[in-house]
Amino acid sequence: MDLPQNVPPVVPTETDVVIIGAGPVGLFAVFELGLLDIKCHLIDILDKIGGQCAELYPEKPIYDIPGLPVVTGQELTDRLLEQIKPFNPTFHLNERVDELTKQADGRFVLKTDVGREFLCKVVVIGAGGGSFTPKRPPLEGIEAYEGSSVHYSVRRMDDFRGKDVLIVGGGDSALDWTLSLQPIAQSLTLLHRRDDFRAAPHSVEKMRELVAAGQMRLMIGQMTSMDGCEGKLEGVTIKTKEGEERIAINAVLPFFGLTMKLGPIANWGLNLEENLIPVDTEKFETSERGIFAIGDINTYPGKLKLILSGFHEAALMAQQAHRYIYPDKKLLFQYTTSSSNLQKKLGVK
Amino acid sequence: MAKITFIQPDGTSQIVEATVGQTVMEVAKLANVPGIEAECGGACACATCHVYVAEGWRDKSGAPSEMEEDMLDFAFDVREESRLGCQIKVTEDLDGLVVQVPAKQF
Numbered sequence: 045m046d047l048p049q050n051v052p053p054v055v056p057t058e059t060d061v062v063i064i065g066a067g068p069v070g071l072f073a074v075f076e077l078g079l080l081d082i083k084c085h086l087i088d089i090l091d092k093i094g095g096q097c098a099e100l101y102p103e104k105p106i107y108d109i110p111g112l113p114v115v116t117g118q119e120l121t122d123r124l125l126e127q128i129k130p131f132n133p134t135f136h137l138n139e140r141v142d143e144l145t146k147q148a149d150g151r152f153v154l155k156t157d158v159g160r161e162f163l164c165k166v167v168v169i170g171a172g173g174g175s176f177t178p179k180r181p182p183l184e185g186i187e188a189y190e191g192s193s194v195h196y197s198v199r200r201m202d203d204f205r206g207k208d209v210l211i212v213g214g215g216d217s218a219l220d221w222t223l224s225l226q227p228i229a230q231s232l233t234l235l236h237r238r239d240d241f242r243a244a245p246h247s248v249e250k251m252r253e254l255v256a257a258g259q260m261r262l263m264i265g266q267m268t269s270m271d272g273c274e275g276k277l278e279g280v281t282i283k284t285k286e287g288e289e290r291i292a293i294n295a296v297l298p299f300f301g302l303t304m305k306l307g308p309i310a311n312w313g314l315n316l317e318e319n320l321i322p323v324d325t326e327k328f329e330t331s332e333r334g335i336f337a338i339g340d341i342n343t344y345p346g347k348l349k350l351i352l353s354g355f356h357e358a359a360l361m362a363q364q365a366h367r368y369i370y371p372d373k374k375l376l377f378q379y380t381t382s383s384s385n386l387q388k389k390l391g392v393k
Numbered sequence: 394m395a396k397i398t399f400i401q402p403d404g405t406s407q408i409v410e411a412t413v414g415q416t417v418m419e420v421a422k423l424a425n426v427p428g429i430e431a432e433c434g435g436a437c438a439c440a441t442c443h444v445y446v447a448e449g450w451r452d453k454s455g456a457p458s459e460m461e462e463d464m465l466d467f468a469f470d471v472r473e474e475s476r477l478g479c480q481i482k483v484t485e486d487l488d489g490l491v492v493q494v495p496a497k498q499f
Contacts, residue, residue, distance in 0.1 A: 100438040173432075182469050182497040214466050237471050242463050266470065300499070301467040303432070303439075 056161035059085045059134075060369050062154055063168045064141050064309075067095020069339030069354030070170035071124040076362035078131030079386055082369055085162060086133055087154075089140045089175045094121030096172055097351075099302065110352060120351075130391045136160065140175055144312045144335075152334065166365045169321060169330070169337040170354070173304035181212070181298050183270055193277035194270075194296045198225075204295055206230050210280055212267060213299030219243035221297055222251055222260070232260040233291060235282060239264050263289075270296075309341075317343055327364035328357045334368055336361045395488035399426045400447075402496040411483045417492060418442040418478035428494035435479040440467040441498040442478035447491035454481050454490065469499050 061077055063070045066088035074084045092098050097106075097117030105114045115123070136156070143155040144167060154162040178196035180186060186194060198204070198221055209229040211222050214236040220243075226232045234251065241248045254260045265284035272278040272294075281290045306319045315322055315331040320343035323330055330337050338361055339354035347353070366375050380386045387393035395413060397420055400406045411420040421429040421442070430441035437460055446454050451474060457465060461480045465471050478492070 100433055101436050104436055104438070179467065179499055182499045237466060238462070240462070242466065300469075301440075303499070 054159060054161050056153065056163040057085060058163045059083050060164060061085075061166045061168055061365060062087065062141075062152070062162045062164045063170055064088075064154075065095060065170035065172055065339070065341075066090075066093045066135060066137070067170060067172050067339065068097055068120055068124055068351050069172075069358055070095070070168070071121070071128055072355045073168055073170060073338060073358040073361065074128040074131055074133045075124075076359045077365060078128065078133075079380070079389060080362055080366045080370075080375070081389070082166075082362070082365060084131070084133045085136065085164075087136045087139050087141055087156060087162075089138070089177075091138050093125065093135060093137070094118065097121050099176060106351070108350065108352065130389060140307065142308045146332070146334075150334065165334065165369050167335045168361060168365070169309065169335065169341055170339045170358075171309060172340045174309070174319070174341070175305055175307035176302040177305045177307070178298075179300040179303045181267060181300060183267060186270060188275050189270060189272060189277045189296070192275045193272065193294055194298065196298065198297065201225065201228065204229055207295040208291075208293050209233070209295045209297065210235060210291070210293045211297045211299070212236070214238070214241040214243065215299060215301075216243045216247070217299040218297075219247040219251055221299075223247055223254075226254055226260050229295075233263060233293070234260065235263045235265060235267065237264070237266050267298075323357075326360065328361045329364060336365065395483050395485065395490065397483070397487070398489075398491045399424075399429075399444075400491065400493045401428065402494065411487075413483050413485060415483050416479050417444065417476075417481040417483065417490075420483065421478055426494065428498065429478055430498045431479060437461060437464055437477060437480055440464045440477060443468040443471075443495050443498055444476055444478045444481075445472060445474045445493040445495065446476050446481075447474070447493060450487070450490050450492075453486050468495075469497055470495060 060082045061084045063073055063084055063086045066086045098121050102118035103116055109115055140157045141154050142157050145153050152164055152167050204225050205228045207229055208231045210233045211218050212235045222234045255262045265282045268283045269281045277294050279290050280293045321330050321337040323337050323342045325344050328336050328338050338357040340349045378386050395411045396408055397411050398406050398408050409420055409424040418431050432441040433439035461477050
């Protein structure tokens with residue numbers, strides 16, 4: 045067997061705790077664990093920290109965080125980041141945990157979609173509503189073309205060289221890829237449901253220049269069907285104000301935003317109830333010893349999907365995590381207000 | 394109080410009592426109207442409470458805001474009568490409102 049060259053062997057990153065999900069609850073878990081001298085790595089599928097707060101409502105107000113009468117999703121994320129700074133957590137963004145297994149010694153091995161491995165004593169699932177995944181337009185038979193002709197992201201630009209490309213959407217992803225792929229595509233069509241774009245004005249302007257120069261086409265309308273054979277797309281039918289038109293297309297990039305799906309978590313052998321992870325209300329531990337679930341992803345009698353509930357869950361989870369990570373150390377309950385020991389960890393003393 | 398009629402893609406309909414100040418999405422969720430998902434819980438952040446406002450009600454229910462238009466970009470089969478249920482506030486004027494639930498939320 046030929047082994048690939050220049051591929052370093054996977055050396056797992058060892059840490060106390062891996063937190064899956066860098067939303068507000070995952071971030072606060074770093075704080076609670078940090079006070080107990082527990083080191084964390086966080087893994088998130090998004091390209092930014094903050095989970096739903098940063099992705100869905102960065103500029104929208106939240107009114108039910110204790111002590112903060114009004115705070116936006118982004119501000120809350122920024123404040124949590126400031127609060128956990130003394131504990132220096134490591135973030136792995138744009139990365140999804142695909143596999144979680146237990147070793148004979150009781151430690152956990154996590155494998156991500158980019159081939160990274162982690163070895164840790166405790167896993168905290170703070171994955172909210174699940175992994176953010178691109179929305180799939182509900183066109184009949186679209187699945188058959190996914191991966192071959194329909195792509196939800198651009199992995200290699202060269203895959204689009206010489207193709208008849210259709211990009212659908214009106215945000216930055218749609219416009220940025222329009223501008224990047226137009227020079228290498230055989231033909232490029234941008235389709236949006238209205239002649240008004242959310243994307244940055246300068247990219248919209250550039251796109252309009254290309255349209256005016258006859259180098260690409262802009263259509264205002266929506267896709268209604270796809271046709272092709274054996275997984276190879278040949279055409280897309282588009283409904284516009286003038287009626288339906290079929291255009292010859294062999295690559296489509298739909299950009300309809302993100303939706304949340306439970307994803308690989310479903311395959312880890314944990315008990316699930318309607319895509320949520322049942323936990324106890326003392327430690328917020330799952331059916332598997334050493335794996336905890338906190339925040340929107342868990343369920344228990346009386347559960348409320350509130351950020352503040354997730355904060356409470358993080359604090360109690362940390363107590364049990366401490367027992368697993370430092371089995372011989374006695375846990376002394378202390379207040380940050382009065383404990384010089386905790387204040388030293390926070391860097392305020 | 395106001396009555397709102399939700400029409401399903403198969404033509405069946407359901408009349409629901411609404412309180413002034415609620416949103417059409419909240420009314421639908423409380424009455425378990427099928428086809429209104431409201432994944433984000435009403436933050437105008439997901440487009441899964443997409444509805445079509447029936448002919449004759451569009452002036453009273455108003456036009457979508459710019460933020461709502463942006464969000465409608467993420468809905469499927471958007472038409473002139475498209476709105477997000479979470480952005481239509483029930484008023485006395487909307488007593489009798491008829492909305493159609495789309496075939497798919499995505």
